[in-house]
Amino acid sequence: MADLATIANKDPAPRTIWPGPARGPRVLIYSHDTFGLGHLRRSRALANAIVGDHADASVVIISGSPVIGNFEFGSGVDYIRIPGVTKLPDGDYRTLNLNVSLDEAVGLRQALILQTAKAFQPDVFIVDKEPTGFRGEVVPALDYLQAVGCRLVLGIRDVMDEPALLIPEWERKGAREALIRYYDEIWVYGLKDVHQPLQAFDLPEEVSRRITYTGYLRREIPPTPSLTKYPKITKQPFILVTTGGGGDGDDLIDWVISAYEADQTLEQPALILFGPFIDRDTRRAFVERIAKQPKLDVMSFDNKIERLMKKADAIVAMGGYNTFCEALSFDKRTLIVPRTKPRLEQYIRAVEAERLGLVRMLSDHNEPRTPERMAAALKALSSQPRPSEVTIPGLLDGLDRVQERLKALTKSAIQLTPAYHQAAE
Known part of the structure; x- marks a missing residue:
């Protein structure tokens, strides 16, 4: 079996830019999923909306959730499950299933994320909540995708935490610096009049201009009935x-x-x-x-x-x-x-x-x-x-705004030539 690190660092084939009859837009979504269902269910809502609006789109979700296979995804959506980690009551983490150290598990996750980025060649990469991923695991993929012209988006919920806890946490993770360095756009899945989750960070004006408040993400009834018997x-x-x-x-x-x-x-x-x-x-x-x-x-x-x-x-x-x-x-x-x-x-x-x-x-x-x-x-x-x-304009317009921004981002990706990508590689 080939060494995983060698595979992850192998140069990819030259990238072909969509659109055209042979290729629709490709979106890669990273959801670290160390605890609960929140990140996975938000990523699923985004993915299903994307393929619902673009019949030729392909979306891959990278997730560590052990229950991702229990959910229904639209045609055009698939997922890659990376080794899981779980949060302990004391706030520390451990591997979910593998009998390896946490550092080994993170290294494996990091290699799989990078290899997925190289193999899938997305037009847009959406990172959920954590600008650098769990323990920095998404940074190599950000470096690679930024170099080849992929549009990078950070998607965050309406409320993160109180500033007294969030600011030192992001400083420790290098999250603010990653926000400035990598991301073309920042989508806040809420309304500015309700809460501004990044207000306490005193971001440069050029970064603040990248923020879009989308409104909340409307949910729909699944198209197929539940197999669960209700009481x-x-x-x-x-x-x-x-x-x-x-x-x-x-x-x-x-x-x-x-x-x-x-x-x-x-x-x-x-x-x-x-x-x-x-x-x-x-x-x-x-x-x-x-x-x-x-x-x-x-x-x-x-x-x-x-x-x-x-x-x-x-x-x-x-x-x-x-x-x-x-x-x-x-x-x-x-x-x-x-x-x-x-x-x-x-x-x-x-x-x-x-x-x-x-x-x-x-x-x-x-x-x-x-x-x-x-x-x-x-x-x-x-x-x-x-x-x-209660009448609140734009309250549930989140998915519509996401579609608008995706179209703008993928349109700008078209303007990048294959020669540029080959040079970057």
């Missing part, structure tokens, strides 16, 4: 309680269950969706408690959660980016119960969304987490305004 509770108006991937949603689930245990006057039933990453012992304990409550039921995981959200009368969630987009897209009354550790991202988003009248928030940030508070919030859901009752 009987979903045949009547119900509250959907979701914690995304489930790896950090124990507190929310416990709080909801405790509300039903303490208040027998709660009339509307609730379906609790665990997510694929919930701890097994914790899940078992929750299932035992839920079984004793006639107005509660449970599901482990649904890879087409959009259909379940559409069926629900209301949503209770932690307020991660994707769930927030789905709540807006399906116009659901939503109660956000944000986590506040180790990041304030969800809390900041919930505060701003509540200010605008899009959702209501229940937090234990400064108040006790009592069953009575949760029960009262659940009862209030039925009279809460829907997001559509």
Whole structure:
């Protein structure tokens, strides 16, 4: 077997520029996916929208998520799964499956990312959230793709974290310097009037001009039905309680269950969706408690959660980016119960969304987490305004704006000649 590093550094064949009958636009998306489902689901939404707008487009997602194969992608989208890593409770990382050191795993991931870039020859490379990737693993690919004229885009969610934590984190990773050096455009998947995630960095004016606020990424119902059998509770108006991937949603689930245990006057039933990453012992304990409550039921995981959200009368969630987009897209009354550790991202988003009248928030940030508070919030859901009752221009225009920018970027790539690329190589 050939040495992986040798393969990764082998010079590619001369690049051929699209368009033309032989080649449509090519987009490579990097999603580091060290924890949860957020980055993967956002990348999937972008990829499906791209091929939906360009019938001849090809999109490859590079992901470390162990569950990427459970999701449905549009025609023209494929993925490459690199070895996974996972975040530990103390904030450190380890390899997910391989019996190798973290440094070895990162080296392997880095080589695979670079080789994919050389073999696929994308016109646009979209990096999700981390300007340098996990532990700098995407930098060699950025160097190579920048040299051959590929357009480089950093895509970030509306809220990253509070500046006091984000600034030192980005300094440690060299993220600000990478932002200035590499990226042709920066897409913020939100609205400037809601939050400006990069405002604290005092970026040069030339970099600030590269920022586009796209609006939130609208979600659609998957074209094919879910193979998951829904509980009987979903045949009547119900509250959907979701914690995304489930790896950090124990507190929310416990709080909801405790509300039903303490208040027998709660009339509307609730379906609790665990997510694929919930701890097994914790899940078992929750299932035992839920079984004793006639107005509660449970599901482990649904890879087409959009259909379940559409069926629900209301949503209770932690307020991660994707769930927030789905709540807006399906116009659901939503109660956000944000986590506040180790990041304030969800809390900041919930505060701003509540200010605008899009959702209501229940937090234990400064108040006790009592069953009575949760029960009262659940009862209030039925009279809460829907997001559509608030008019905010461009709120869900994210995918449309992404399509506009992609067309502009790929059009500029056409102007680069093959001779330029060969010289760069």
